[in-house]
Amino acid sequence: MTLRVTQRTQSVQGSVPTQSVGTIYRQDKKTAMRTLMIEPLTKEAFAPFGDVIETDGSDHFMINNGSTMRFHKLATVETAKPEDHAIISIFRADAQDMPLTVCMLERHPLGSQAFIPLLGNPFLIVVAPLGDEPVSGLVRAFVTNGRQGINYHRGVWHHPVLTIEKRDDFLVVDRSGTGNNCDEHFFKEDERLILAPHQ
Numbered sequence: 001m002t003l004r005v006t007q008r009t010q011s012v013q014g015s016v017p018t019q020s021v022g023t024i025y026r027q028d029k030k031t032a033m034r035t036l037m038i039e040p041l042t043k044e045a046f047a048p049f050g051d052v053i054e055t056d057g058s059d060h061f062m063i064n065n066g067s068t069m070r071f072h073k074l075a076t077v078e079t080a081k082p083e084d085h086a087i088i089s090i091f092r093a094d095a096q097d098m099p100l101t102v103c104m105l106e107r108h109p110l111g112s113q114a115f116i117p118l119l120g121n122p123f124l125i126v127v128a129p130l131g132d133e134p135v136s137g138l139v140r141a142f143v144t145n146g147r148q149g150i151n152y153h154r155g156v157w158h159h160p161v162l163t164i165e166k167r168d169d170f171l172v173v174d175r176s177g178t179g180n181n182c183d184e185h186f187f188k189e190d191e192r193l194i195l196a197p198h199q
Contacts, residue, residue, distance in 0.1 A: 051074065077175075085177065087173070090170065102187070102192060110179055111154055112151055112154050113152045119169055121168050130156060141195075
């Protein structure tokens with residue numbers, strides 16, 4: 001399944017990715033629809049938001065007497081306090097009905113959060129730059145190739161996990177400790193995004 005992200009807003013200045021699976025279109029003659037292009041996930045494009053966890057193009061060296069290749073330091077786990085701990089969990093996510101109205105984004109101010117797909121399926125990522133609150137016009141969307149994981153940097157705005165498959169499992173590496181580590185921002189009605197399947 002291919003996805004597109006649309007927003008009911010005026011056009012926003014900025015570069016348009018050279019590769020995408022989205023299209024620009026109009027819903028009707030009265031309403032201009034700006035499509036937020038869904039970009040293939042790359043390290044360069046995702047760098048403002050976090051790390052792409054993949055072997056392609058990553059530093060590596062041989063270990064274990066030459067029987068194992070180590071792809072080294074693909075991401076860094078961030079925690080805000082010395083007493084915090086990095087933990088490993090599994091998230092089992094169910095797909096949401098499409099088209100999906102994106103009403104909110106969240107962030108984790110006290111630690112990073114990594115998602116590594118366990119079943120080899122692509123998944124969707126929706127992110128916005130660091131800031132006191134996310135700016136709807138700066139939201140970006142990415143699709144993984146099924147072999148990539150991602151690590152959101154501490155404080156980066158993102159949508160909760162969005163699986164394309166009916167159900168999917170993710171290895172999650174994030175922070176455990178005291179204090180509130182989840183801020184949510186709800187968009188005004190005219191700032192909301194729509195994710196829709198595109199045939």
